[in-house]
Amino acid sequence: MIKVAIVDDKPQNRNSIKEKLIYSGEAEVIFTAQNGKDFLEQMEALKTASRPQVVLMDIEMPLMDGIAAVGIASITYPDTRYLMLTVFDNDDKIFDAIKAGAAGYFLKDESVEKIITGLKQIIEDGGAPMSPRIARKALNMLMSNPAPATAGPDDILNVLSDREAEILKLLVDGMDHIDVAEKLFLSPHTVRKHIANIYGKLHVTNRSQVVKLAMKRRWFMLF
Numbered sequence: 001m002i003k004v005a006i007v008d009d010k011p012q013n014r015n016s017i018k019e020k021l022i023y024s025g026e027a028e029v030i031f032t033a034q035n036g037k038d039f040l041e042q043m044e045a046l047k048t049a050s051r052p053q054v055v056l057m058d059i060e061m062p063l064m065d066g067i068a069a070v071g072i073a074s075i076t077y078p079d080t081r082y083l084m085l086t087v088f089d090n091d092d093k094i095f096d097a098i099k100a101g102a103a104g105y106f107l108k109d110e111s112v113e114k115i116i117t118g119l120k121q122i123i124e125d126g127g128a129p130m131s132p133r134i135a136r137k138a139l140n141m142l143m144s145n146p147a148p149a150t151a152g153p154d155d156i157l158n159v160l161s162d163r164e165a166e167i168l169k170l171l172v173d174g175m176d177h178i179d180v181a182e183k184l185f186l187s188p189h190t191v192r193k194h195i196a197n198i199y200g201k202l203h204v205t206n207r208s209q210v211v212k213l214a215m216k217r218r219w220f221m222l223f
Contacts, residue, residue, distance in 0.1 A: 004027045004053070004054050005039065006021075008085075009061040015032075024112060026119075035062055040076075067097050067100045082102045083115075085107075085110075127208070128211040132174070171211060
């Protein structure tokens with residue numbers, strides 16, 4: 001059972017998501033909150049072992065929005081992961097949420113099955129799940145911006161092999177190791193070894209960190 005919290009200012013949204021997650025039998029809803037301030041207060045009141053593993057976080061809320069809440073909580077409670085679940089798909093919201101520390105970004109029209117799959121990716125694989133539309137927008141948004149002077153080819157291509165760089169690009173595109181294996185005609189075991197090498201060379205420990213690092217350094221344009 002994945003321990004989850006739900007943060008949304010609309011009671012009907014909170015209750016609907018809660019009921020669907022409970023009905024799935026794969027998630028335990030620790031608490032719900034009506035805004036970022038309420039969320040942080042409830043987190044503070046919980047013992048470490050009782051805190052949610054993943055928080056489903058809306059963006060636009062009164063008192064404190066979801067991006068501000070994640071920015072604080074990702075530092076204060078680094079063992080908890082944050083999955084944005086919102087109606088907003090504009091570039092600024094996406095990028096700000098990722099910079100704040102969100103591990104994934106889903107639109108609210110995703111099915112509960114997709115949300116549960118995303119929760120599992122985050123917990124089990126260190127994944128960074130995104131709705132396909134969000135992944136495309138994030139990639140296009142970053143590729144449309146000029147790369148900073150510090151993000152030249154020597155910044156990464158001298159560190160990663162060509163195959164590792166190729167796999168990193170696919171991870172950033174939203175693929176998991178199974179998808180990567182199928183696309184590149186490799187075994188899942190081989191892809192996992194390449195991913196482990198990428199983590200070691202870039203000094204990160206999971207997929208979320210490596211995706212954030214690639215986005216921050218704008219390495220997308222290099223591949």
